[in-house]
Amino acid sequence: METIQTSLFDEDNEREKPGEVFQPLADRMRPETLEEYVGQKQLVAQGNLLWRMIENDQITSMIFWGPPGVGKTTLARIIAKQTQSHFIDFSAVQSGIREIKEVMKKAEQNRMAKEKTIVFVDEIHRFNKAQQDAFLPYVEKGSIILIGATTENPSFEINSALLSRCRTFVLNSLDTQDLIQLIHTALDSPKGFGATTIEIEEEDIAAIAAFSNGDARFCLNTLEMVVYNSPSDVYGIHVSKDILKQCLQRRSLLYDKKGEEHYNIISALHKSVRNSDVDAAIYWLARMLEGGEDPLYVARRLVRMASEDIGMADSRALEICVAAYDAAHYLGMPECNVHLTHAVVYLCLAPKSNALETAYNAAKADALKTLNEPVPMQIRNAPTRLMEDLGYGKNYEYSHDFAYHMTDMQCLPDALKDRHYYTPGDQGSEIKVKRRLEQIKAIKDHYAQIRRKS
Numbered sequence: 001m002e003t004i005q006t007s008l009f010d011e012d013n014e015r016e017k018p019g020e021v022f023q024p025l026a027d028r029m030r031p032e033t034l035e036e037y038v039g040q041k042q043l044v045a046q047g048n049l050l051w052r053m054i055e056n057d058q059i060t061s062m063i064f065w066g067p068p069g070v071g072k073t074t075l076a077r078i079i080a081k082q083t084q085s086h087f088i089d090f091s092a093v094q095s096g097i098r099e100i101k102e103v104m105k106k107a108e109q110n111r112m113a114k115e116k117t118i119v120f121v122d123e124i125h126r127f128n129k130a131q132q133d134a135f136l137p138y139v140e141k142g143s144i145i146l147i148g149a150t151t152e153n154p155s156f157e158i159n160s161a162l163l164s165r166c167r168t169f170v171l172n173s174l175d176t177q178d179l180i181q182l183i184h185t186a187l188d189s190p191k192g193f194g195a196t197t198i199e200i201e202e203e204d205i206a207a208i209a210a211f212s213n214g215d216a217r218f219c220l221n222t223l224e225m226v227v228y229n230s231p232s233d234v235y236g237i238h239v240s241k242d243i244l245k246q247c248l249q250r251r252s253l254l255y256d257k258k259g260e261e262h263y264n265i266i267s268a269l270h271k272s273v274r275n276s277d278v279d280a281a282i283y284w285l286a287r288m289l290e291g292g293e294d295p296l297y298v299a300r301r302l303v304r305m306a307s308e309d310i311g312m313a314d315s316r317a318l319e320i321c322v323a324a325y326d327a328a329h330y331l332g333m334p335e336c337n338v339h340l341t342h343a344v345v346y347l348c349l350a351p352k353s354n355a356l357e358t359a360y361n362a363a364k365a366d367a368l369k370t371l372n373e374p375v376p377m378q379i380r381n382a383p384t385r386l387m388e389d390l391g392y393g394k395n396y397e398y399s400h401d402f403a404y405h406m407t408d409m410q411c412l413p414d415a416l417k418d419r420h421y422y423t424p425g426d427q428g429s430e431i432k433v434k435r436r437l438e439q440i441k442a443i444k445d446h447y448a449q450i451r452r453k454s
Contacts, residue, residue, distance in 0.1 A: 026220040039174040061146040066171030069215030072149035076120040085116040107144045124148030125157035173214025197236025278348040299325035311356035313428035351428030359422040373413035408447040
């Protein structure tokens with residue numbers, strides 16, 4: 001049985017035959033076999049898992065997770081062709097429950113004829129819960145083999161019920177050598193520019209590959225732009241440095257302010273700061289700001305880092321970050337980029353301590369376990385006569401009436417009276433803080449000793 005490729009939107013998206021109208025290079029060069037497929041060796045190299053599944057015709061429903069232009073759609077088409085399955089290309093952007101039911105009806109007819117149907121859903125994360133759930137019964141009874149493609153983390157964007165019935169494969173960005181190979185293939189192949197003599201230096205090919213940032217489609221589109229805009233004569237097309245420079249203009253950064261990349265990059269910034277890596281922290285800051293992130297979001301995260309990772313080791317860090325937030329609020333982008341860089345560098349260089357976060361988390365755990373513990377009577381307020389008669393505030397010791405402005409009065413509930421939460425580290429100002437805590441303890445021990453003797 002030959003592979004049948006259909007779409008719910010054939011009348012809108014029917015692919016023209018070569019030679020009839022212009023086809024983009026990326027479309028003409030789409031691989032049709034695993035041997036032609038570039039990249040993803042961890043999956044499709046001979047002997048690896050997905051290769052074995054395809055070769056043994058043991059394909060199950062699966063999710064392809066990876067950035068744009070890494071071959072998710074192409075791989076799904078190759079699987080359908082090699083396993084002689086009907087291939088239905090289904091767009092999550094243009095489809096609803098009604099369209100899903102139409103596809104499932106067609107797939108069920110194929111199943112009754114003992115024929116397999118692969119339903120490929122591009123951008124499956126765009127389906128809502130009800131739409132995703134509509135696939136479940138058909139996946140379970142084998143009416144379809146579902147292959148979903150997503151640029152978003154499936155753990156967050158795909159229903160757990162559907163995800164549990166699919167094997168997830170991670171597709172990586174193509175490396176520069178993969179893209180260089182892709183360009184050479186396009187230059188030599190009859191499907192590409194094989195019929196035309198193109199004069200292009202190897203370093204220019206490498207520049208296009210590096211500029212493409214792991215995206216095969218973007219790489220071929222860029223190559224096509226360079227070739228079609230270069231001067232030509234009877235001997236062929238001559239790619240000039242000037243044309244190349246014009247075509248390799250600044251491209252959009254991969255940064256989705258609401259998607260997984262957002263969390264990946266803020267995590268990279270935070271962990272670079274924590275590790276005192278100035279250069280890495282500045283780079284990730286630039287990635288966020290140049291990708292369009294709200295500078296106030298970044299500033300708020302820096303304020304958090306100032307206490308979470310530095311705290312009492314350098315209390316100036318908090319002041320600097322709050323000032324950077326104010327500057328970002330007053331000025332906005334691009335002027336505030338230098339103020340945020342100021343804060344990031346300060347945080348990187350500051351001594352590190354997580355003692356405040358550790359202290360709070362320990363206290364939080366106790367607080368949740370002891371929500372009903374009463375406040376000690378001596379530190380309760382007594383605004384009424386009745387409360388005073390009940391003992392509120394009795395034996396309260398006003399610290400300023402004592403030497404050193406403190407006493408050994410118990411302020412924790414009885415169940416926690418000996419608990420210690422904050423333990424200063426050995427970095428920066430916390431060395432002084434540690435000495436001060438030792439001094440406070442010595443004074444309180446002295447008062448307790450006097451109290452016992454009396």
